[in-house]
Amino acid sequence: MVAGERINAGENIDGIIDRHSGLVYRLALARTGSAHDAEDVYQDVFLALISKPRVFNDDEHLKAWLIRVTVNRCRSLLSSAWRRKTQPLTDDIPYQTREQSDLLEYLSPLPPKYRAVIHLFYGEELSVEQIGRVLHAKPSTVRAWLTRARAMLKEKLKEDYFNG
């Protein structure tokens, strides 16, 4: 793919899935905190793209769309009436390493919104402005979310340290 080239999702869906699988899945995982839910969201996001193929200006445009839709799908999932009455029967899919489990464990007390922001900032290395654009929030709001999320993480780390 040439940088800056327009992307017709209808003609290149496999390539898009290969390139952006990780982005969508990890964001969904960070935001929902559940591997099962992340799989649901992942599937929904790409199926949304498949069902209505779009043309994107470039890869950044596509990436922003994927982030936006992933966040929206997570939000819908977490707030659905069906989910509120649902109780998982099975354990989450185990993560491959202890480090991964620990990391997700640290993120888990954060509200989903903060988890997404932390992930986009540290995991995807998006700037505050970019996050603001894809989440439709002001940069100052994103900064505030980041500050609060960091403070909460710090507190959690401190607790764990003192609790051994």
Added chain:
Amino acid sequence: MAENHYKRVMGQITPSAALVRRVKAASRARLYSPRHNPQRAFACGLAAALVLTLGVSALAAAQGGLKLNTAKVVEDGQYAARNFDTGALAQYSLEFSRFSEVAGYFIIPIGNEYTREAGPGALQYYPDTETARILCGFDLAACRAEAEIWVPLAPDYLWSVAYADYHAAPEDMRFIYEDSDSGITARAVISNPAPEWVMDLRFVYGGVYYIFKVGGSEGGVSPREAAALLTGAF
């Protein structure tokens, strides 16, 4: 938490190969909403009819050659077939009343006169034709619901027979997995003394994602009206 630590550790997490394969398979299926793609809707309808036909025919053959009129389009996405359990004229209708962007939602209303023994909502497939069997039943007096999905599933396609919503103690519910040469048979049974329950079984077979829901309640929706939803992207 160091920033580079986060990126490094999270960066190692990837979706499973099976999940990626499923989505790619769905992209090849390209099943669109009937609003956007009437031809595709028609094709989907044919596929649904074929599925039902296979099930009906197979069951008919198994039940002494009962000749049945196979599924046919009644009107605008509605399908009907004679009841293959009793041979009565009870009608199934599968409708795309909640057709999603990609996956067709088939609603199989439970027939009015059915009992658990009659096997309402039964839809049977057979392994030699890559088929599956789906049965659900109700015993109104005992408020007992039973659903069976009998599918030869390759282990990596067993996405999840994952969760359920219930108003009974968890011990009232059991999930049974059975390995066999052809794969895994997943079976779920709810024996629930409470009048309200709904069960959601999910599985993937042949790259196709299915949700099977069975539900009922004393209040809004009576067990007679409970519907089994089979979701599939062909």
